[in-house]
Amino acid sequence: MAKVTIDGHTVEVPDGTTILQAARAIGGEVAPPTMCYHSKLKTSGGYCRTCIVKVSKGSDKDPRPMPKLVASCRTTVMDGMEVQNLTSPEVVDARKGVVEFLLMNHPLDCPICDQAGECHLQDLGYQNGGEKTRFDFERRTFERKDIGDKIQLHMNRCILCYRCVKTADQITDGRCHGVMNRGDVSEISTYIEKAIDNDFSGNMIDVCPVGALTDKTFRFKSRVWFTKPMDAHRDCKKCSGKVTLWEKGDEVLRVTGRKDQWGENEEWICNDCRFEHKKTSDWTIEGPRNIDRHSVISQNHYMKLATPHFKKLDK
Amino acid sequence: MGKKLLIQNDKVGGIHTLEVYKQHGGYASVEKALKTMTPEAIVEEVKKSGLRGRGGAGFPTGMKWSFLAKPEGVARYLVCNADESEPGTFKDRYLMEKIPHALIEGMITSSFALGAKTSYIYIRGEYFYVARILETAIEEAYAAGYLGKNILGTGYSLDLSVQVGAGAYICGEETALLESLEGKRGNPRIKPPFPAIAGLYGCPTVVNNVETIAAVVPIVMMGGDEYAKIGIGKSTGTKLISASGHINNPGVYEIELGLPVEEFIYSNEYCGGIWKNKKMKAVVAGGSSVPILPTELILKTAKGEPRLMSYESLSDGGFATGSMLGSGGFIVYDEDTSIPMNLYTFNRFYHHESCGQCSPCREGTGWMEKVAHRIVEGHGKATDIDLLWDIQKRIEGNTICPLGDAAAWPVASAIRHFRHEFEALIPKTAVAH
């Protein structure tokens, strides 16, 4: 076991735990934001640099601070380590820089993006970004593409987190999805437009932290915050059948995997459950899904209805 | 005349053939190592020699070798990094082209020391004709019994092959190189694990530069202690320098480490002074990635001591007043060079070569190029110099591989030492962003 202190909170975690996981164990604001890390995907993380932290003391054995900020998702804790996240102005400033890089070429088309409201980049920009970009050049653009008949790729919105690539790699067989080209013209590709024809391909939509991969069956149907998330299940031969339904009235507008408080899938679901069962009667409803994530989707739900606050009128 | 250990025979006719190479003492280190030494003893000699990696980082080779994990029943690999794509660096090409057997001999001796049974030379795509030269030499070595099964009857077997890359600078970064060698996209891996533990196909692997491996030959022949006497301090041995730019004699020179920079630039034995009787303005001493230094700081350190061609002396003063020996790509600029224009060229390179995994490098390199372009075109904004400074700062140290740093350092040093040249390009009427 290793004892690690993050922003003044101490926690004991098994050896080999990452700083990020330790911070999540403490919870709240201590946990750095992430974009490219996903707890269910091996080798994810390390790319976006959103979760950077400062290691102000390496360990009890070697108390020297680490010379650079580190990606907390890929750095393991040592006994006696001291880490600063929000308590380090250097981290806060560097993270602001990362957000600027991530948004530099992003179209900021949230008003017409289906991901708006549950977008990690939106939350990140809101919490850590600057009020204005210093990038005053033309943004790079790509054509929209279909990845199979159910998924659409808006490469303009992509932040190259590689989560969909790892998903394709790790949970679907016969992989035909990867990254083409290099640097800032890299693009997610199905390798020469080959459609991903796989029972689990829909999970790529769930893991996309932005609106780059969206569900075509849900396209422009509703803003997510006008839908009600309900946990539901059905007997499925291919997957656990445990999903979240996003309903409006009695209509099921969308089916997704269940996501934990960090917005990461608890389990993978099959395309059958995701795309082919859009009737309430297809499902056994378990009850409302509590969305923990600090985001607009957690608003407007009866789970968390804020008491209206009326100002008393002076007589 | 300094000592030469690597390319002393480069002008000998036919030295690229095994026959002539052998007439000049070639393959003696293989005989000596395989017949009279244990692998551990060779590693020990390399440690004693103080040899440091010639690929750019200068990491002690003996130490790297001793980190190699040796689990029972798992293959180990030696991979030679011949990707040489750093602008200003062309010494490995010279060595391989002229004396291919020097590298092959080093590969055999080093592979034996590391217990590798299969080794690779990964060479950049643009060097396809050099790959042919190496392949021909490898065939000769197989035919002469220096490669293949039961080498020289010692029971040691080794297969060596050449893999040609597809022309990406990033594939020179050792883990991207391994990915590429495995047939995958050349993206650097996140470390740890380091190649010494999990490298090629997940097996323990040593990656070394061409020149590093070639230097093992004289080390085995003369012994580590003797080798360590050459050079200065912790910069032992000789180093190949690719000299280019505005000098009278561009080319590849083997120098004894510790040679004064001034002598290297002005002596007729080496660069032969600045061309067209002009004055020198600046030098990039170790390949495009290292900080550029103005004349006063390249000839003398901030303390006023003469600057020497060594790892320590070139980095004396840190980045504030020093630079790095790097890969030995020595680029000299005359008084008429525009430093902002040179920087823009470097910016373009790093933008083009970023693999795109890390957001700071992917986005920042392109942004710096755009800003530098606007400055050299004469429509920079009043805040652009500070903006460039800020972008490079946000990339440096915040990436998976050192390409991010390599893209940031030239920007920082150009602004640090030549800010006035950037200011002069920004119109007086320019607005802030």
Ligand SMILES: Cc1cc2nc3c(=O)[nH]c(=O)nc-3n(C[C@H](O)[C@H](O)[C@H](O)COP(=O)(O)O)c2cc1C
């Ligand atoms: C972007 C990048 C490019 C590199 N290119 C080369 C190269 O072309 N040749 C080389 O020997 N090392 C190159 N390196 C350094 C290698 O990663 C590695 O450190 C080196 O091959 C180790 O060999 P050495 O210890 O013998 O120097 C590069 C590093 C980076 C980050």
Ligand code: SF4
């Ligand atoms: S620093 Fe640049 S080149 Fe290196 S891994 Fe990151 S994006 Fe790729």
